[in-house]
Amino acid sequence: MIRNQLMKLQSEGRKIQLGLCGAGWIGSGFLKAVSLVPGMEVRILADPNPALARQAFLSCGISSESIIETDTPGIAQDAIRQGKYVVSSSFLLPAQTAEIDLIVEASPSPGSGAEAAQGAISQGKNIVMINIEADVTVGRILHHCARKNGVLYTVSSGDEPGCLMELYDFVTTLGYEPIAIGKGKNNPLDLAATPDTVAESARKSNKDPYQVASYVDGTKTMFEMACVANALGFVPIRQGMVGPEADLATVSQVFALHEDGGISPHPGIVDFVQGPAMSGGVFITVRITDPRIREDLQYLKVGKGNYFTFFRPYHLWFLEAPLSVARAYLYREPTLQPLPRAITEVVTIAKKNLANGETLDTFGGYTFSGMIDRAEKALASNALPVGLAPGAVLKKVVNKGELITWDDVILAEDSTVVKLRREQDALL
16 A cells, blocks of 8 residues: 555655645645655755745745755755755756655646756656646657656646546456546636636635636646546547536436447547536546446446446545655556657637737636647647747737647747757657
């Protein structure tokens, strides 16, 4: 058991020493989660705002006197050996510090995630990605580089992709045939959502309105489903997926194959459902042909007919990520890794009429949203990956609802994420 292994480490006076990149809502939440887990601790917390990192440590009961601020590996190394904790403005410092066993990437963007992950891999550190946006954008090349360097690259559990991988392992180990995988969307889809339209709900939940708008306009859902699709080889039925209304009584028939009255044209579909019944959960719909297994599943009230849906009613974000850290460190076992070939892409769609010379803002903003599509279709249309959209400058007018392409924008070619994406595409 993982807990027994972690307790053994702790009883021997050892802990998994973690370097964490990102001290925002996700990073500080992961830090708090780790504070309850035996056998591991975060020793370096890096963020462009070191004061935010310091506050995150303080909120976990670390005394101010025990926290050192530095961007210098040698000073960080000495501080950790003296039992202190380090905050830094450099995402590269955790990987450059020998005492750190594993890097956890929890920063908010593909750009920062790419920088931190590349730094970890180049320094021979295993890395666990909570940042799925970075994985969808450049995960294949990061995984490729990690294998070449003999280190582990994995996306964590907690968000829908990792939870779906665990559920997929469960049903396929039992020999069931997956037809569709997906999530229950927490809020109604509104492709036009902006920070202004969600301001009140963001205030009530104490969340950044851009973050909330990225949930409502579907960009976050597109990233989540692309992440797991790229690990399993699953595809959306159409650009943006279908997103039907469903509950536990209807979802199995909704995702049945066409010949059985459902919407799935073939096995291996990724999608999401709307409606309160499955909100916040993840599901896999399977087809069962064996009469005895069908009979037993019906008796156990899993479903009826030829299709059954296995539903997990929650995902716990970064609160579950320590489990992926433990599996990576103890057993060198990944939770989720992208396949070597491109399966899906999240493409960039103009959210309003955009002018020549206009700068695209960020996820959940006013200028664009993300839409999942099959990788071959995205390639054929020269679609700009939405992970590269923030900060891109338009070279032409793009109308509301239109696809933004590589040719439409000027990118920061010297940035790590753009360089990695160019290298990833060259692998094709």
